[in-house]
Amino acid sequence: MSESYSQMSVPPHILPGRLVEGYQVFLGAHLPTEQKRYHDLSVHGQKPEVLVIGCSDSRVSPEVIFDTKPGEIFVLRNVANLVPPYRPNNDYHGTSSALEFAVMGLRVAHIVVLGHAQCGGVKTYAEGEKDPYKPPLSAGDFIGSWIRLIAPAAERLGPPSEPFSDYTERLSLESIIQSLANLRTFPWIENLEQRGLLRLHGAYFSIANGKLLALDEVHRKFVPIGEQQHSAALQDPRF
Template sequence: MPSALDLSNDASRRLLPERLIKGYEVFLGGRFQREQDRYSQLAKMGQKPKVLLIGCCDSRVAPEAIFDAGPGEIFVVRNVANLVPPYLPNDDLHGTSAALEFAVTGLKVEHIVVMGHASCGGVNAYVKNAMDPAQQQPPDGDFIGHWMSLIKPAADRLGPPQESLELYTERLAKASIIHTLANLRTFPYVRDLEAGGTLALHGAYFGVADGRLLALDERTGEFLAVSEAAHAKAFATPRF
């Protein structure tokens, strides 16, 4: 059995970034201490989250922080621009599809939330490349360009930009959420469980600067503000 490392000494502290070690120490003295029974239960009984959240890997939009989630509450899948490819079983490596399959068929989540956000670097990169004919065909080895091509059907439906690129990018980010929900419904088990009423799909959009959360009304295609009173109260309360 390998010996435990004492991360308080200088040699062992070089094994991880200092910021992570300091954060871990705060975690041990705070949240882990308060929720130790919960972690022990999760280790013994396994996880049973009711929500799968597909979010962007952008460091500014951590779902657990935004939704004040405890351990084991949300099964989170994060990738560039919170995308899901359509159902396409083949020999390629499908990380997002594999996580989706596990969450739906293994964990039996009851909700799937696709959450995009303002100022998304992936969507912005797609728009800039689309405006430059020389960049429209991703070169070999360009993982981001090929991945972001999943947004093209949403962009095609929007048509050429009629406003500033900044506003268009935000509009495309929301349209991409709607398209991703459509891609989710190409997975047979997602489609069947939703039709049977045991799985619900949702779209959401988070404002990084103002903390505003919007939720998609699929009947109208509009994104509507969530918890407006709580949001207003948060900005009305003095911070100092």
């Protein structure tokens, strides 16, 4: 028989206190107004138009940045928002399988690769390029193997330059472009894009000031989005 816990009585080994508090807020502030949406999503399933490939970084939540409601975007998050090239084999492919489900199962119309400033994964790769003797992040080195996907982007930029922080930001932007190139190695993505049924996008979020950049692939440069609204938001009194 299951045991019910009130907000004040949930032991920490059951669920972290912060999550319990957040759920209580959800029950009081969001579920009453979103109940029909959740019911419809349960009955009819999800039909998001956009897949966002973001970083696992806790500071960069696509749902918060784009102010989306349940069911509006399909989110795939991993270290450094990377996409591997199409390589079907017997390995475990979490990112590729999520891509396949979003594109071929949910039939999303857009894929957005969302990078961000001060990315730990990109910084780790850049530090390894700067100091080849730097040890792997962990004994298993799963991250070291994963972030080698940044290598083609780093090769285009050339050796790490100073100031190092500027180089890592440029590498973050270039790795977004590389992930878009890797997306196009998936035959079903290439086919749907060529037929105009799927569009690929790159975006970059600045944690410090909330600025969003989007990739203009025609001119191969990132341009600001909502620049006037961004300036106005920062000028508003905060208290």
